[in-house]
Amino acid sequence: MAKAKKASRQRTSAAMYLMLAPYVFLLIMFGIVPVLMAIHEVPTPSRVNADGGWDAFKIVSQDFRFLPALQHVLQFMAVFVPLTLIFVIGMALMLDIKHSKWKKYLRLAYIVPASISGGVAVLVWYVILQPTLSPIKTPLSWFGITTSDQIWQTKNLYWIFALMAFFAVAGNWILIQYGSLQSISYEILEAARMDGCSALQLALRIKLPLIKKYIIYMGVLIFAGGLQLFVEPQLLNTGVYAGIAEAWSPDQLAFELAFTNGDFGGASALSIMLLIPALIGALIVIFKTDMFDEAEVSGKQKVQE
Amino acid sequence: MSNLLASYKKTSRLRQESRWATSLVNLWLIAFALISIIPMIWLLLAPTKSDADLTNKNPLMFGRLGGYIDAWKNLQFFDDGVVFQWALNSIWYTAAIVVIATISASLAGFVLTASNIRFKKVFLISTLIMMLVPPMALVVPVFVLMDQLSLMDNPMSVILVASLYPFGTFLAYIYYSTTIPKELYESARLDGCNDFRLYSRIALPLSWPLISLLSFFAFIGNWANYFLPYILLPSSENYTLPIGLGFLFYSTPAINPGVGATSVPVYKPEIALAGVLIALPIMIVFLVSQKRLVRGMLSGSIKE
């Protein structure tokens, strides 16, 4: 084994490096260099951090908008992540109960909302949650909602954004998880049925554990995606209901610090804080799923050596 | 034998019992499908109607096909037809990004599986981290960087940054390492293939599903991208459709009549048309490639 590896390393040619070069160039130039620049930027003096220096971290975290923004995004995640995970898995399992031709069209319907994102999502959801324009005004009225000011309030935003984000991603993930269920071998399922498993038991005891790593993978990607909430609140805030989502998410706060207050140091400090969840997410994927290792068997062994 | 028969009976009884449950499930599956398409139906219907009809008539009623033409004409009023320029920009920026991102990611994925280059682990882990980094976190430094490269307000800035495609590289890496056995490379090498040919003759022909998957994600990720062009391309002639849509939001009376209802004939039907221009291409791509999407996503570790 070791010998073979040695032999293959010798064969690594300039050609290989050349083929890797475009990606590595992009990765270094527009991935790593900006991170280093952000770190370098932190101690820049600004109006709130007149002497400059690493206090920028402390000053940003004491900004009166920092905690609310953090709270907003946590509220949003608390709705969005579990809602999406549970719903997606539930839908995939339901689709998987019995196979019929017509269900193909349902799956097509599920991914339609995924094409509505960003600015279009703000437009569409503005209409849907605006009782005078809404195609669902009757259901809204069942909940006693007849005027826009009952919905479009800052305190409701985390729900609204969670709904937007949910519809933007749910369809694709339903398809993917449905696909992962398809991969479970027929023998295993039939054996379980023989043992008298009901559809529900089958789903919970057999299918779920078998697709666990995809669920974790999805969880991490959904979580990381959710942290990037920027476009929707920003557009809503500048274009629809002025001021409703001012510095609502940490991303917006970073943007505002940099481009309204001219505090690039503070913005960079906040940006670096925003990297932390990404790092944690990456570690989870590396250590808690075998996504990373299974694909590269020899790599894993190398680490263990 | 009788044992087997008994268990068959048992399962069929169970299936019968759960028939009502199955129909309930089906009903729900259909209901969610309907919920899923309502917003898109509204969006597609909106440009067929007048602004007043949108408020006063049934939201899911059809207006008239000519409404699309009227709305398009009205959009042309906006800054001398700059909307058309935005559409062109969107098309060519996205095309360039898709090409560069797909090629660089596919090559990188191949190299990371087919060779034992140095720092492989480092590349892989930094790729994974980059996948999860929120773009916002890098906006300020990318902005400064682009200025130093004198690329501000130059489409190249967006194209280059967006072409960094760690998700694609990761996907390609998983794809190549699970679908192409290493022995294939070994034997090809013995036949005298050099590394370029290894890619073009062995890996590429076997990876068309991957290539379409990579271009698919690069397309949907960038066609609707807002943030990067928003920061890096401040002139309105360089806008893309999503930036333009945002711009219509706050500079026309469509949603915010405080802007001045007499100044531009851009109202809800017109802004909805702009929305259709953005959403429809994505939807079509989605619908056409949904099967491939699932297969590709799972190709990494699932044997079919």
Place this chain on the structure above:
Amino acid sequence: MGDTLKKKYSLIAVAGALAVAGATLTAMPAQAATPSITIWVDAPRLPGAKLYAKIMKGKVDVKVELHAQGDLVQKVALFNRVKKGWPDVVFGPPNDVSVLKDANNALALDKYAPASFWKDMEGGNQWCKGSDGMYYCVKNDLAQTVLWVNTKLMKDFGYTVPKTMTDFAKIGADIAANHPGYSLGALGAQGMYANYLWPSQCPANQATSSTAVRIAPTDSKCTRATALVQPMIDSGVLSTSAPWDADFVKDYGQANKVVMVIGPSWFGEFVIKPAASWAVPAGQITAVEMPMWPGEKVNYSGEWGGGIYTVSPHSKYPKEALAFAIFMVSDKRNVTDVVNPDGSKGAPTFPASAKGNAFWKAKISADKWYSANPYPAMLAQSTKIFSGEKPVSYDTNGAMEGTYSNELKKTKNAQSALVAFSTYVTNLAKQLGYKVKTN
């Protein structure tokens, strides 16, 4: 297969070539012979700016860019950072003058225009005067509040035009009791601030210097305003939406159920008249002077909007840049003649220049849509904008439209919303180093 790869590479090459071509086009230096300026305006100012570019052809190269008012400050921060790209002259919301001055992007303009122009602007340009006595902007229009009345509804219901806010509130109570479903307007966006708090002299942004501001929500001038509107909020006579929110437009605007509304001078042309907005029929609307707050001697106005032109200190041609602003505020070709995309003519707002205002007066006075000439009331109020409120270096209008409006929607309590607003802007102000006086 190799061919396909080649094709793809050649695609990259093409893309690269295109990009380079694009780069050279944008990087082409302007000809030094004729001065060149870049103008940023929002949509309503666009027809005038384009006309100006046409008129100046050959003399000044004018590049007009459409720009929303909202992101101006952010874009300037970007340009400051890269030290290039500033437009020469921009149109923006009034509070920007202070923000832009802080960002070193508002030039003192006095020496770039003849004294006659500053004389012409004397009445209308006080907002732009810095503490050093120099003008840092040119006011495009005045947005003084007046009382818009629907003369037909007033007559139908037997109301007389209120002279005091107390009478105004009495009519509000009567509508609630006898004509439910009718309205006296909406408090959302800047409605409460511009129409009630500011005319009542509530210190919400009383900047006393560039580093000190008084924000005192419990001052009696504030509490009397919030107390006055509260019963009308409770009864639904005053909506907490914005006057252009879809439900307000439908339920009150297009239903023609707004009996009176305090609003800025552009309200008639922008909100009440247009077909896509309230679309009130001809012959029903006029403007009258503001009702007086109890115990006051002057019936003050607030101001909602009233944009400004600023010139960048980085401009190579400040004189030419300022000339554009002069054209916009005082030249007949823009004020009354320029053709808007919808067929209407001229600027929709009350010009801040005396000369431009005279042209505009003729236009609006001849407009048969109004049941009576609204101009005299606008003119009377134009000199009575309470001057305590000043530009500040933070986005106070955004906070009013955001924090205040949101709290009001949530609590339906005008006073507690004002306290929430004050807390928020106090924080904003302190962060910029302001000393904040809260009583």
